Amino acid sequence: xxxxxxxxxxxxxxxxxxxxxxxxxxxxxxxxxxxxxxxxxxxxxxxxxxxxxxxxxxxxxxxxxxxxxxxxxxxxxxxxxxxxxxxxxxxxxxxxxxxxxxxxxxxxxxxxxxxxxxxxxxxxxxxxxxxxxxxxxxxxxxxxxxxxxxxxxxxxxxxxxxxxxxxxxxxxxxxxxxxxxxxxxxxxxxxxxxxxxxxxxxxxxxxxxxxxxxxxxxxxxxxxxxxxxxxxxxxxxxxxxxxxxxxxxxxxxxxxxxxxxxxxxxxxxxxxxxxxxxxxxxxxxxxxxxxxxxxxxxxxxxxxxxxxxxxxxxxxxxxxxxxxxxxxxxxxxxxxxxxxxxxxxxxxxxxxxxxxxxxxxxxxxxxxxxxxxxxxxxxxxxxxxxxxxxxxxxxxxxxxxxxxxxxxxxxxxxxxxxxxxxxxxxxxxxxxxxxxxxxxxxxxxxxxxxxxxxxxxxxxxxxxxxxxxxxxxxxxxxxxxxxxxxxxxxxxxxxxxxxxxxxxxxxxxxxxxxxxxxxxxxxxxxxxxxxxxxxxxxxxxxxxxxxxxxxxxxxxxxxxxxxxxxxxxxxxxxxxxxxxxxxxxxxxxxxxxxxxxxxxxxxxxxxxxxxxxxxxxxxxxxxxxxx
Numbered sequence: 001x002x003x004x005x006x007x008x009x010x011x012x013x014x015x016x017x018x019x020x021x022x023x024x025x026x027x028x029x030x031x032x033x034x035x036x037x038x039x040x041x042x043x044x045x046x047x048x049x050x051x052x053x054x055x056x057x058x059x060x061x062x063x064x065x066x067x068x069x070x071x072x073x074x075x076x077x078x079x080x081x082x083x084x085x086x087x088x089x090x091x092x093x094x095x096x097x098x099x100x101x102x103x104x105x106x107x108x109x110x111x112x113x114x115x116x117x118x119x120x121x122x123x124x125x126x127x128x129x130x131x132x133x134x135x136x137x138x139x140x141x142x143x144x145x146x147x148x149x150x151x152x153x154x155x156x157x158x159x160x161x162x163x164x165x166x167x168x169x170x171x172x173x174x175x176x177x178x179x180x181x182x183x184x185x186x187x188x189x190x191x192x193x194x195x196x197x198x199x200x201x202x203x204x205x206x207x208x209x210x211x212x213x214x215x216x217x218x219x220x221x222x223x224x225x226x227x228x229x230x231x232x233x234x235x236x237x238x239x240x241x242x243x244x245x246x247x248x249x250x251x252x253x254x255x256x257x258x259x260x261x262x263x264x265x266x267x268x269x270x271x272x273x274x275x276x277x278x279x280x281x282x283x284x285x286x287x288x289x290x291x292x293x294x295x296x297x298x299x300x301x302x303x304x305x306x307x308x309x310x311x312x313x314x315x316x317x318x319x320x321x322x323x324x325x326x327x328x329x330x331x332x333x334x335x336x337x338x339x340x341x342x343x344x345x346x347x348x349x350x351x352x353x354x355x356x357x358x359x360x361x362x363x364x365x366x367x368x369x370x371x372x373x374x375x376x377x378x379x380x381x382x383x384x385x386x387x388x389x390x391x392x393x394x395x396x397x398x399x400x401x402x403x404x405x406x407x408x409x410x411x412x413x414x415x416x417x418x419x420x421x422x423x424x425x426x427x428x429x430x431x432x433x434x435x436x437x438x439x440x441x442x443x444x445x446x447x448x449x450x451x452x453x454x455x456x457x458x459x460x461x462x463x464x465x466x467x468x469x470x471x472x473x474x475x476x477x478x479x480x481x482x483x484x485x486x487x488x489x490x491x492x493x494x495x496x497x498x499x500x501x502x503x504x505x506x507x508x509x510x511x512x513x514x515x516x517x518x519x520x521x522x523x524x525x526x527x528x529x530x531x532x533x534x535x536x537x538x539x540x541x542x543x544x545x546x547x548x549x550x551x552x553x554x555x556x557x558x559x560x561x562x563x564x565x566x567x568x569x570x571x572x573x574x575x576x577x578x579x580x581x582x583x584x585x586x587x588x589x590x591x592x593x594x595x596x597x598x599x600x601x602x603x604x605x606x607x608x609x610x611x612x613x614x615x616x617x618x619x620x621x622x623x624x625x626x627x
Contacts, residue, residue: 189265190274190337192388195499196468198226198276203239203257205508206230206264215508216271222515226274228340228502229264230257231331232324233278236286244326250290265335276390277336281324281374282313283343294320296347297358304357306349315346315370315407316361325381338388340421341378344371345394345406354405367407376416390419392470395429398422398454410454415463421502424450424469426489427476440477443485444529444539447471447492455496468500469493473510479528486514488527491536 199218205211206229218224232238238252240261247253258264268275288295288303288311296312298304305311313320328339346367347354362370379389393408403409414420426446429439434449436442451469458464471489475481486503493501503510514525529539530546 188386189269189335192337193225193274196226196274196502197223197500198228198274198502199224199508199510200228200278200470200502200504201230201508202506203230203233203237206239207256207258211508212264212267216267216273218510218512218515219271219273221518222512223518224515225272226276226502227268228276228278229336231277231279231336232284232327234280234283234343236284238327240331242327242330244323244330246287246291246323247327250286252286261331261334269335274338275336276338276340277328277331278340278342278392279324279328280343281320281341282315282345282347283310284313285311287320287323288313291319297360299356299358306347307353310347312347312357314359314361315344315367315374316359316363316365318361321374321377325378328378328382328387329385332382332385332387336387338390339378339382340390340392341375342392344374344391345408346370348406351405366403367405368403368409368412371407372412372416375413379416379418388418390421390465390468391417392421392423395422395424395450398424398450398457410457411461414458414465415461417465419466419468419500420454421468421470422450422454423504424489425472425476425504426485427472438478441479441528441531443472443481444488444492444527445543447489448496451493451496451498455498466500467498468502469498470504471501473503473505473514481511483511483513484526484528484533486511487525487536488529488539490514491527491539 199215201212201215205215206227215227219227230239232252235255236250236252237255237257238244238247239256239258241256241259242248242253265275292303294313294317296304296314303311324341332339346359347357349357365373375389375391382389391413393410393413394404394406396404397408397410400409403412410420424447426443427440429436429446431437431439433439434446436445439446447469451467454467458467469489471486471493472481473486479485490501493499516525524535524537526533527536527539530542532542532546534542
């Protein structure tokens with residue numbers, strides 16, 4: 001089973017204001033941003049030179065003696081990371097600068113089984129890791145204006161196909177542009193790379209010339225070919241100078257972090273780097289404060305807030321949809337060829353708190369249907385501008401067989417997005433996830449398990465979008481993450497058959513040594529697999545060695561338990577025997593003896609006559625029982 005930090009509990013500390021990192025209820029203190037030092041030789045494994053014959057796991061499971069692993073956990077199952085605009089956090093993260101565990105770009109765990117065939121061949125690369133020269137790209141665009149939210153929302157709730165709540169045509173808000181009004185868009189200026197390998201860039205870093213120079217240098221020297229830029233993070237602030245009226249009305253233009261977004265896009269264009277616009281939706285304290293009717297309501301009156309005091313927007317409300325779609329269309333016209341939605345979900349608070357939350361406008365729809373409707377509608381609106389529509393989701397969604405309470409169910413959304421980005425951060429999985437006692441120490445295994453589930457489930461859905469995972473490049477617990485841990489996740493992604501990924505670090509500071517150089521690896525990279533650090537080409541040997549070790553450990557534990565149980569049984573029998581010897585004898589039943597004595601007495605009173613008749617002694621009249 002996989003247990004990822006609880007969904008009711010889901011996402012507790014979102015890493016910096018940002019990304020919906022993943023399953024809630026992360027009460028873990030955030031670790032400082034990872035500092036990447038040399039590999040600790042104590043972690044380097046010494047493997048036997050004799051190759052093993054074990055084939056790659058075709059069920060996604062690595063637990064000794066188990067072919068498949070189930071997943072479970074009410075996402076509270078799910079905890080993952082978040083990303084924001086200052087010192088960012090994984091998609092669904094918090095502001096700050098430290099890495100914390102939460103966010104909609106995070107991992108989670110809930111019922112679900114690992115599975116999926118993955119052919120195991122050494123050609124499943126390390127030296128042949130897809131990469132190569134960075135693709136070049138091209139072209140650019142202008143802004144949407146949303147006159148007023150009132151014109152965008154229906155009087156009685158979402159305007160969804162009239163009344164039935166399904167995704168479909170909606171009335172356009174006044175001032176909304178039409179397809180024929182569009183200008184050149186991002187896809188013309190920035191051709192999409194064959195395989196995206198990207199880095200998250202918080203808004204402050206994106207607005208800093210020095211930081212952007214560093215990040216573009218990384219892209220120039222390595223396999224990185226894309227950057228995810230914060231356009232609106234979990235603080236509610238829009239990073240650039242926007243023309244959206246509502247953003248000005250609610251004060252969302254109060255912190256302009258990217259002062260010249262056109263110049264930023266020009267730099268990316270010149271560097272041949274593909275830009276992706278990240279927009280956080282329901283975690284927007286500014287919109288919730290200034291337009292409280294757009295937020296979840298409390299049964300006691302007023303706006304509902306979770307245990308941390310966070311007020312959440314209502315995912316059913318189409319006015320919430322239109323505000324964010326207007327912002328997405330604006331940056332699409334500026335040149336962004338892809339929009340990445342984050343925090344596209346319902347709150348991950350405990351059930352006891354959610355019982356007080358009211359989400360108007362459901363019209364009979366489930367939470368999962370509301371998320372699906374938004375993604376389908378936003379995809380339609382962005383397709384008009386030839387823009388790719390993607391969404392960050394909890395890592396738990398790849399394995400959870402049901403919605404863990406936030407409205408994200410894999411089969412429900414995978415066919416209405418161009419790409420789904422599950423936040424499969426190893427640090428966000430509970431002990432016991434996928435049969436692993438310390439998930440954070442098994443980055444390869446966790447990512448491979450989670451993505452195997454994702455590919456298996458997508459294969460059953462017609463028109464399913466692609467999967468591009470968020471991977472962990474920050475430290476949260478032991479061991480400290482450096483090149484072997486980061487590269488292990490990348491390799492696991494490749495071994496599942498997925499050639500795209502994005503790294504998350506809230507402060508946008510990355511482990512360059514984990515990345516493949518632009519001209520390819522000169523030396524074989526090392527990865528953390530099977531609880532040890534080994535050359536990537538020996539990862540399967542490491543897994544096999546770990547399996548043998550784990551099987552022996554579990555056998556020893558079973559033997560110890562059996563031996564202890566046998567001793568306990570013997571001790572119990574001996575104790576019972578001693579107790580029995582000390583118990584007093586049960587009282588004797590004298591009733592039978594008393595009856596015999598009475599019979600004897602009668603016989604003594606009877607005198608048998610010679611003729612055989614019986615004479616009763618008159619003296620016995622009063623002593624014979626029964627008279």
